[in-house]
Amino acid sequence: MIRGLYTAAAGMITQQRRHDTATQNLANINTPGYKQVTSVQRSFPEVLVSMVGGQTDNPNRELGKLNTGVIAEESMAMYKQGIITQSDSPSDFALVSDIAVKDPTTGNDIVFDEAGKSISADGEVTYKPEAFFKVMDSQGQFRYTKDGSFKVSKDGHLLTSTGYQVLDSNNKPIIIKDSAAGFQVDDQGNIVSPSNGKPVPDKLNIAVIQQPFQMVREGNGVFRIDDTEAAGVRTLAEGEQVKLRQGYVESSNVNSSEAIIDMNTAVRAYEANQKIVQFYDRSLDKAVNEVGRV
Template sequence: MLRGLYTAAAGMMTQQSRHDTDVQNIANINTPGYKQVNSVSRSFPEVLISMIGGGAENPNPRLGKLNTGVFAEESLSMYQQGVITESEKPTDFALVSDIEVTDPATGQNIPFDQSGKYIDPDGKVTYKPEAYFTVRNADGEIGYTKDGSFQVTPDGLLLTSAGYQVLDANNRPIRLTGSVDSLKVNEQGFILNPATGAPGTRLGIAVVGQPGQMVRTGDGLFKVDDTAAAGVRALGNADRVEVRQHYLEQSNVDSSAAVVDMNTALRAYEANQKVVQFYDKSLDKAVNEVGKV
């Protein structure tokens, strides 16, 4: 009986985590550059059940296996690009990338799925490389973001919407000269001189070869603990990445699917809750009524 109670309680905790993840996604539907998070559940190890006692020939016969419930293992971000929408602000930027990866075994381009992931026959997971703006977070470390809704301080410093410094290709803060309305940035990310149109400072854009190695830190930022393992490198001339001024990348959250999944998690939570209530009543009867006999 207690095993069933623990299984139902574990199911409630798992569905609570799933529900919270869906709420987070729905709350960030209109957040530029936000990447959807999926909650991943895994079952506890199965246990082998044997009969207590039994006859002399078969003193401990096996009855079979029993699953002891599930738990929320981790949250995985979906890194596929969101919809690109037009904006009127000259400080709004979107990164449009389609970086191909060649499979060394076949010499062909790897066919990534819609989530930007590919699993080979041996089970190895490869993520599609993505381009990110480089910023300096509150701890002074390099961070990465898809949110290109930048702003300019009175002294010309380019900041993210959360107030973090936007960096150039040399990881230095970008300080603009001239009026914001005259700001022009070409498709390669170079800030053009307002008077001559000559390319000057380049926006800091990093290519992350393994986005699955990134850690979400909040405010639309990611960090990388091991740049070598994540394959972080500077944007190259051969990379198929385009900077679009007056555009923003919206979140990649599927609102309909998120609402459906949230309601499904809620119903599953309520079902497990009913099981817990049933066990509670059964234990109450066993202790307070049957136990008196």
């Protein structure tokens, strides 16, 4: 009986986290560059139930497996491209990324699902590389973002919406010296001043992450990477299928209908587990206060 009580309680905690994830997605439906988060659940380690006693000449004494609950293991970001929306602001940028990966056995392009992964016949998982803007926080730490709604400060620094420095290909903060006259950026990220036609300084730092699921979400559309080697961080190569569009921003890729359905499903599942807990509570009350007196 106690096992069932703990199983139902674990289900309630899991559904609460699932509900929180759906709420977070809905709250960021208008956040530029936001990537939808999906809660991943798994069961607790399964218990092998075996037959005790009975016929000793029976070689098969296994009855089966028993799950002892569920846990919300992690939240995974869905890196599917959001809708590119025109803003007409020269300091807004959007990355249109569709980097192809070749299958080493067939030589064909690997087809990825909406989560950005592909599983081969032998179980090998391949993730789709993603392009990010490389920025620097106030502590001098490198961060990565899809939110290209930048702004130019009074002293000419190109900043993110949260005030992080936007970096060039040499990992130096970008300074637009004649920002009053505006500036232009081509589809490869080269910044060109309209006054003299020269790069300022050369190009935006667009980083390619080979293993995007190694990234850690920090909030405000910003990610950090604890192990750059494991994540496969590199600079965008010439000719790769990544284009920069000036005057546009990438919208959130949250599917509002799906998020609302997930939220309502989590509420219903939470209520079902809650009723199970109440049932066990009444059963234990009878066992202690009524059966115990007999």
